[in-house]
Amino acid sequence: MVKARRFVLAKHFVGEPKEDDFELVEEELPDLKDGEIRVEAVALSVDPYMRPYSVNHPVGTTMFGSQVARIVESRSEAYPVGKLVVGQFGWRERAVVDVGKQDLTGLPKPYIVPDFKGLSKSLALGVLGMTGNTAYFGFLELCKPKAGETVAVTGAAGAVGSTVGQIAKIKGCKVIGFAGSDDKVKWLTSELGFDHAFNYKTTDIDEALKKAAPNGIDCYFDNVGGKLSSTIIKQMNNFGRISVCGSVASYNEDPSNLPEAPIIQRAIVGKQLKMEGFLVKRWSNRWLEGINQLLQWIVEGKLKYNETVTRGFENMPTAFIEMLQGKNVGKAVVKV
Numbered sequence: 001m002v003k004a005r006r007f008v009l010a011k012h013f014v015g016e017p018k019e020d021d022f023e024l025v026e027e028e029l030p031d032l033k034d035g036e037i038r039v040e041a042v043a044l045s046v047d048p049y050m051r052p053y054s055v056n057h058p059v060g061t062t063m064f065g066s067q068v069a070r071i072v073e074s075r076s077e078a079y080p081v082g083k084l085v086v087g088q089f090g091w092r093e094r095a096v097v098d099v100g101k102q103d104l105t106g107l108p109k110p111y112i113v114p115d116f117k118g119l120s121k122s123l124a125l126g127v128l129g130m131t132g133n134t135a136y137f138g139f140l141e142l143c144k145p146k147a148g149e150t151v152a153v154t155g156a157a158g159a160v161g162s163t164v165g166q167i168a169k170i171k172g173c174k175v176i177g178f179a180g181s182d183d184k185v186k187w188l189t190s191e192l193g194f195d196h197a198f199n200y201k202t203t204d205i206d207e208a209l210k211k212a213a214p215n216g217i218d219c220y221f222d223n224v225g226g227k228l229s230s231t232i233i234k235q236m237n238n239f240g241r242i243s244v245c246g247s248v249a250s251y252n253e254d255p256s257n258l259p260e261a262p263i264i265q266r267a268i269v270g271k272q273l274k275m276e277g278f279l280v281k282r283w284s285n286r287w288l289e290g291i292n293q294l295l296q297w298i299v300e301g302k303l304k305y306n307e308t309v310t311r312g313f314e315n316m317p318t319a320f321i322e323m324l325q326g327k328n329v330g331k332a333v334v335k336v
């Protein structure tokens with residue numbers, strides 16, 4: 001019998017998640033049936049969505065999420081022992097999974113990590129995986145940026161935002177990013193080629209935008225929601241496009257009593273803006289197209305990435321808590 005550890009939701013979060021909201025439990029894994037594989041986690045993802053999604057799950061649920069794992073036993077020909085696989089296996093150090101079963105996320109079924117040309121396989125959780133594709137499809141398909149246009153992105157130093165800003169540069173746009181520390185802002189302009197970046201915690205956003213984007217904003221990639229987004233939307237040009245990716249500014253709030261943001265309808269009507277939300281699973285059938293393009297840009301030196309790595313499976317809660325506090329630059333991952 002193989003022993004395995006997993007994290008369960010011990011309490012529903014109130015405000016910021018805390019270490020004792022999680023419980024580490026140990027169990028014995030069952031023997032494999034046909035169509036199943038046994039995996040050992042190599043790298044696990046911590047993502048903002050885990051905070052709001054937890055509300056819909058009862059206490060005792062295994063924390064959900066994706067990981068890159070090594071196949072150590074297999075009763076499925078398409079998933080040979082020794083290969084690395086990406087799947088929604090949850091916060092589990094070891095697991096037995098049915099690879100034929102589509103899970104409820106609507107994301108692609110477990111797949112063998114493609115050839116990343118020598119790059120770290122953990123990128124399958126970030127720039128060459130879910131967050132990369134969120135940036136790639138969510139920005140290009142919804143904002144439809146044209147060369148010469150001005151793009152604003154919030155959550156700009158995070159996994160999705162840092163990729164969006166660089167894709168916008170690749171497409172010939174002027175890019176303005178907002179992030180939560182001076183170090184992040186410096187990274188965006190000096191390393192990633194953003195034209196302007198601002199610390200949204202210390203900057204007068206209205207004034208900064210008037211200077212950085214005197215001709216207005218054509219595309220806004222919204223990762224955060226709230227007042228910051230309302231301020232940006234008010235400075236958009238006619239027929240501007242807003243891709244609504246997330247609202248991390250509200251994730252720690254009580255969902256039945258969310259904070260109010262300044263009204264944006266006047267700008268949407270007056271400027272005839274188009275605002276559309278999305279879930280990246282919309283492009284599940286084009287998953288590898290996105291990953292291949294992102295990989296090519298990395299190989300060509302056009303796209304950079306950063307991972308904030310926490311070591312040790314037992315530190316999953318810490319990595320998750322710190323990511324929500326903004327301690328990550330680029331993708332937050334846990335390496336076992």
Ligand SMILES: NC(=O)c1ccc[n+]([C@@H]2O[C@H](COP(=O)([O-])OP(=O)(O)OC[C@H]3O[C@@H](n4cnc5c(N)ncnc54)[C@H](OP(=O)(O)O)[C@@H]3O)[C@@H](O)[C@H]2O)c1
Nearest residue numbers: 134158159160179180223245246247248249278279280326
């Ligand atoms: N629609 C989809 O399919 C999809 C898929 C993936 C992700 N998302 C969304 O995309 C957004 C970014 O996700 P990610 O994985 O790239 O995470 P991330 O940006 O790497 O990490 C989360 C970041 O949120 C920022 N943050 C925390 N509290 C904030 C607040 N009150 N106001 C503004 N920013 C705050 C922090 O950066 P600062 O230091 O800058 O505050 C933190 O680093 C999230 O809203 C997420 O839910 C959506």
